[in-house]
Amino acid sequence: MKWAIADGWTVTQRDLAHWARQPFSVIVNLAFPVMVLLMFAYLFGGSMVVPGGGDYREFLLPGMYGLAMAFGVEATFTAVSTDVTKGVTDRFRSMPMAPSAVVVGRSAADMLNSAAGLVVLVAAGLAMGWRWHDGFARAMAAIGLLLLLRFALLWLGVYLGLLLRRPEAVMALQILVWPIGFLSNVFVSPETMPTWLGTLAQWNPLSATVSAARELFGNPGWGGESWIAQHSLLMAVVWPVLLVAVFFPLSVRRYQKMSD
Amino acid sequence: MITAEGISKTYKTTPALDGFDLDVPKGTVCGLLGPNGAGKTTAVKILATLTRHDRGRATVNGYDVRTQTRHVKASIGLLGQHAALDEVLSARQNLVMFGKLFHLGSSAAQKRADELLIRFDLADAGTKDVSKFSGGMRRRLDLAASLIRNPPVLFLDEPTTGLDPRGRNEVWQAIRALARDGTTVLLTTQYLEEADELADSIVLIDGGRVVAEGTPAQLKARLGADRLEVTVRRAEDLARAKEILDASEVDEPARRLRAPAGQGLAALVQVAQVFQASGIQVEDIGLRRPTLDEVFLSLTGGDNR
Numbered sequence: 001m002k003w004a005i006a007d008g009w010t011v012t013q014r015d016l017a018h019w020a021r022q023p024f025s026v027i028v029n030l031a032f033p034v035m036v037l038l039m040f041a042y043l044f045g046g047s048m049v050v051p052g053g054g055d056y057r058e059f060l061l062p063g064m065y066g067l068a069m070a071f072g073v074e075a076t077f078t079a080v081s082t083d084v085t086k087g088v089t090d091r092f093r094s095m096p097m098a099p100s101a102v103v104v105g106r107s108a109a110d111m112l113n114s115a116a117g118l119v120v121l122v123a124a125g126l127a128m129g130w131r132w133h134d135g136f137a138r139a140m141a142a143i144g145l146l147l148l149l150r151f152a153l154l155w156l157g158v159y160l161g162l163l164l165r166r167p168e169a170v171m172a173l174q175i176l177v178w179p180i181g182f183l184s185n186v187f188v189s190p191e192t193m194p195t196w197l198g199t200l201a202q203w204n205p206l207s208a209t210v211s212a213a214r215e216l217f218g219n220p221g222w223g224g225e226s227w228i229a230q231h232s233l234l235m236a237v238v239w240p241v242l243l244v245a246v247f248f249p250l251s252v253r254r255y256q257k258m259s260d
Numbered sequence: 261m262i263t264a265e266g267i268s269k270t271y272k273t274t275p276a277l278d279g280f281d282l283d284v285p286k287g288t289v290c291g292l293l294g295p296n297g298a299g300k301t302t303a304v305k306i307l308a309t310l311t312r313h314d315r316g317r318a319t320v321n322g323y324d325v326r327t328q329t330r331h332v333k334a335s336i337g338l339l340g341q342h343a344a345l346d347e348v349l350s351a352r353q354n355l356v357m358f359g360k361l362f363h364l365g366s367s368a369a370q371k372r373a374d375e376l377l378i379r380f381d382l383a384d385a386g387t388k389d390v391s392k393f394s395g396g397m398r399r400r401l402d403l404a405a406s407l408i409r410n411p412p413v414l415f416l417d418e419p420t421t422g423l424d425p426r427g428r429n430e431v432w433q434a435i436r437a438l439a440r441d442g443t444t445v446l447l448t449t450q451y452l453e454e455a456d457e458l459a460d461s462i463v464l465i466d467g468g469r470v471v472a473e474g475t476p477a478q479l480k481a482r483l484g485a486d487r488l489e490v491t492v493r494r495a496e497d498l499a500r501a502k503e504i505l506d507a508s509e510v511d512e513p514a515r516r517l518r519a520p521a522g523q524g525l526a527a528l529v530q531v532a533q534v535f536q537a538s539g540i541q542v543e544d545i546g547l548r549r550p551t552l553d554e555v556f557l558s559l560t561g562g563d564n565r
Contacts, residue, residue: 003363010360018348021389087344091405094308096333097361259312260271 004098011105015079016112029075029113030120033068037124040064040187051189054220061125062142062219063186066210068121069150070181072114073157078170079106080161093258103251107154114150118143133218142216145236149209152240155247162254185210191224202228205239212236261286261413261444262307267316268468269302276302277313278468282446284461286412289435289445291459293452295560299468300448301341304417307446308338320413337406339416343398344405347391351382351401354390358405369408376404380434396427403434414438416447420454432457452556466560479555488521488528489548493541504534521547 019026041057048056083089083102092102122143132139160173183200184190184207190198201207202224211232214221228235262284269277277299284290292300305311307320309329318325321335345354352373359369377383380400390398399419406414419435420428435458439445449455455462456476464472464479472479492501492515502510507517521527528547535542 006363007361010357014346014349014353014357017353021348021350085342086347087340087342088346090310090340091338091344091358092361093310094333094336094338095358095361096330097363101361259310 004100004104007098007101008104008108011101012108012112014105015109030117033064033071033117033121034124036067037061037064037121037128041128044187048188050220051191052220052223055129057125057128057130058219059214059221060187061121061128061130062213062217063184063210064125065118065121065146065213066149066184066206067181067186068117069114069146069209070153070177070206072110072117072150073153073160073177074170074173075113076106076110076154076157077161077164077173078167079110080158081165081169082167084162084165085167089258103158103255106158107151110154110157111147111151115147118146130219132216134216138216138218142213145209145212145216148237148240149205152205152243152247155244155251159247159251159254162251162258180204181206189224199226202226205235205243208232208235208239261288262290262318262320262446264303264307264318265316267303267306267313267318269299269306269311269313275468277306280316280465280468281470282318282463284444284446286444287439287442288460289439289447289458291455291462292446292448292465293450293455293462293556294448294465296450298465298560300465301417302468303465304338304415304446304448308336308415309333310338334409335411335413337409337411337414339399339402339406339414339419341417341421343402345390345398345402347389349390350387351390351393352377352386354401355405355408359408362408364408372408376407380404394427395423396430399423399427399431400434403431407438412442412444414443414445416445418448418450420449420451428454464556464559472555472559477549480549482555486521486524486547486549488519488531489516489544489546490519490531490535490542491516491544493543497540500538501535501540504538504540505531515543518548 037060040060045056045060050056050059089102093099132142183197184204185201186206190201190207192198193201208228211221211229212235215233223229262282264280264282267277267280268275280299280303282290282303292303294300302311306313307318307325309325309332312326320332323331323335325332346357349357355373355376356369359372360366364372374383377386380403382397382401382404385393385397390401393401403419416435420431423431432454435445435447439458447455447458459476461475462473462479463470472482474482488505490501490505492498495512495515498510498512498515498517501507501517505517505519507519509518511517524547528545532542532545
């Protein structure tokens with residue numbers, strides 16, 4: 001147990017060392033979501049109407065926070081599949097270290113990474129006039145839900161990384177993550193979409209987290225009438241737990257299957 | 261030090277190893293030689309606890325690879341087919357990280373990293389990104405990383421594949437030095453020259469089982485007698501030389517002839533005298549043992565492919 005923590009920390013430190021050695025790519029990774037935010041706030045924002053009224057930027061920012069968490073799956077995928085292809089995973093497996101450390105270290109590093117990204121986005125939001133209105137505690141609960149979604153998607157990233165084992169496949173993943181990210185309530189109300197598409201968007205786990213965050217921050221939401229729209233707080237917990245329940249065991253099995 | 265008895269392993273429906281046996285005595289270098297897909301990598305992965313075998317029994321340093329994996333892992337160093345390094349980190353950061361994961365403790369890991377960088381002639385490049393390393397440097401760092409705990413047993417899976425001649429020499433020297441210090445080494449390779457250079461004994465596998473084993477000299481002897489090889493200076497002498505030698509093989513562009521040597525050295529002296537008497541100028545003449553390549557091809561049926 002002592003080694004599980006110590007080894008996990010060593011693997012996390014390895015990722016933190018990456019930041020120090022690649023400051024440029026860190027800046028790009030932190031700046032990219034801010035750029036998307038600026039695009040939607042100022043390029044398209046003028047023609048956006050918030051359902052039920054309100055400032056579009058107030059509506060947009062919780063969505064952007066959620067989207068940044070969803071994009072994190074790409075970083076996890078790339079890191080996991082690169083280690084498998086380079087043989088680093090096999091070297092770890094041939095060493096007398098705690099087997100859990102590879103994954104514990106990876107998740108800690110990714111969570112730190114995403115938390116840093118969220119801090120930058122929140123700072124950008126505050127600079128643009130976005131505010132939380134219902135107190136610090138509820139705002140922190142919203143941040144907690146956002147990080148919970150990131151944690152759930154981490155396991156999707158680990159599983160896909162172990163399954164596909166090719167870092168180049170991140171291109172394919174991006175092609176999937178973007179439409180799935182946009183097929184949500186991040187930028188517009190699902191009620192503006194064709195009914196079937198709107199329903200899909202409402203049931204997107206990202207939508208649940210974003211709705212819940214809007215509610216907790218006291219920002220304008222889209223306030224749909226459907227069951228899923230009425231229970232976003234519940235679903236913002238249920239979806240991530242469900243994702244972890246599916247992809248955590250799948251990842252463990254994949255990892256063990258490397259010995260077959 | 262490394263043993264395997266009747267190891268079998270099937271991936272889904274493809275048999276990779278089929279009754280594989282091995283015995284590598286302590287302090288020796290064994291070359292595991294075979295064509296692509298012969299099962300070399302599977303054998304190394306099983307012995308290094310990365311893959312579970314279906315049948316048979318294998319031990320490393322006296323520990324069973326299936327039931328005593330922790331002890332096996334603590335006894336081995338593994339050099340896989342690709343340099344297993346973090347490309348973003350520096351050479352030193354890589355060694356320190358692996359050192360900590362071998363539970364050396366932070367200051368001991370740093371000290372060990374510096375020792376290894378000096379030993380593998382990488383001290384000047386210690387702070388450089390690994391992504392800027394040459395193939396040979398990368399492989400040397402990879403080797404250093406597998407030696408952090410001075411393991412008594414080292415597995416090298418095609419350690420010089422993809423290296424230029426200089427890089428290959430660097431790695432060969434490092435492996436020779438390790439063998440001198442008493443490390444037991446199992447090395448897989450597709451290069452016969454490599455096995456010939458480094459290995460005390462060679463195990464030839466094909467189709468997942470051992471087809472021949474012995475010292476390089478024994479394996480060459482298995483292919484039969486020595487041969488006489490002559491290179492003549494003038495191309496116009498080739499035809500006459502062929503007649504005198506009763507040569508079985510003529511390489512015209514190289515002006516080289518090969519023939520069975522019969523009584524060895526006596527035949528060599530006799531042929532030299534005949535050539536001198538008939539005025540054929542000889543550039544090179546000698547007795548040749550069959551190359552490992554020829555052994556390899558004849559034993560793995562490679563010449564039919």
